[in-house]
Amino acid sequence: MKDSKKLYKVAFGLAVFTIIYNILEGLISTYLGFEDESLALFGFGADSFIEVISGLGIAHMILRIQSNPESKRDGFERTALRITGFAFYILVVALVITSMYNIWIGHKPLTTFWGVIISAISIVVMWALVAWKRRVGNQLNSAPILADANCTMVCVYMSVILLVSSGIYELFGILYIDSLGTLGLAYFAFKEGKECFEKAKNDTHCCCD
Template sequence: MENQREKYLKKARKVQVYNIIYDTIEVIVSLIAGFISGSAALIGWGLDSVIEVVSASTLWWRLHGEIKGKDDEQVKKREKITLYVIATSFLIVSAFITYDSISKLIAQNPPSWSTAGIIILVISLVVNPILIWYKHRYGKKLDSKELIADSKDTFVCLYQTIAVLGGLLAVRYLDWWWADPVAAFLIVPYALKEGWEAFQNGRKISYDPNK
């Protein structure tokens, strides 16, 4: 009979599959819309979604390993790798957003309106809180630092979604040309903080590399 932990592992793995599918849609729509409209915030948000796909895929790999009966040392190895992937993801996103936002502020080039971008942002305001809730829930049930870290990664995406949407609306209706790059830049301090925490948690995990 399936034990309780295995049951939660399978549910958490399924959440990661849904996460990968939805974020792939986000990537395609937001990057196309971002490059067409010239929106730094949309492009940064789309690249953050790329990192989300990588992070969710790595976490799926870790969960799948435990479900398939990998021993404790192999599971710890996958946990450590997953946390390092999440930490690196935050760093890459922060670096790109910082560069792109500063470039757009210097150029003073406001983005054009993007209906497709607005639609995917609004949909994400509904989808991401659901993903966050389930990731955090199963992270607590499984005592999984990497699942909880991934839920924070998705929260970063939600926070950025709100900032990007607000920035695009401000450009459109208030004529604030600077709102788009500033909206993108607001995410950087939080992303760096969470990335550092994921890195520190990864360092705490030790395993036998020979197994």
């Protein structure tokens, strides 16, 4: 009993850390993305802010299952999922329209250096979070926590897209690569939005496999 209580505290701590990290990542990425005229970095930062809303739902979920592991998803979590889903869809529309416009006018970012740095840091941090969440989830035999770990992997994929697009542009200055990277981020944002609405309608834990 004591061990499980301690593990739930660790799981909640990981959720809080994820929220704080995404706030900082969002602030830094949107600022530098705007300054460097890198849509991919700016979109990455905007996605981080949306992940904060999702993170609040996850933190609440952990407190709920700690009190009653067999309990179902409650109203707070469903509302958080719907808000997150709407936010992702709005982000997708904004990123697709802006990236297509940038391709149309041949826009190029001033630099993507910070995109490389931020994405590399994010890959390391998010991968560590995935491993830690999976470890705690397996020890607790908790499907919801393991599902959250799987969903965190999406952040790793998005970080890889930002790293690749930013790295290619920084090395070779290829036109449109920043916009193409943005479209890649929009694809995953759309998938996340869809999954949020699916989860809000039922009690399945995650579709992020």
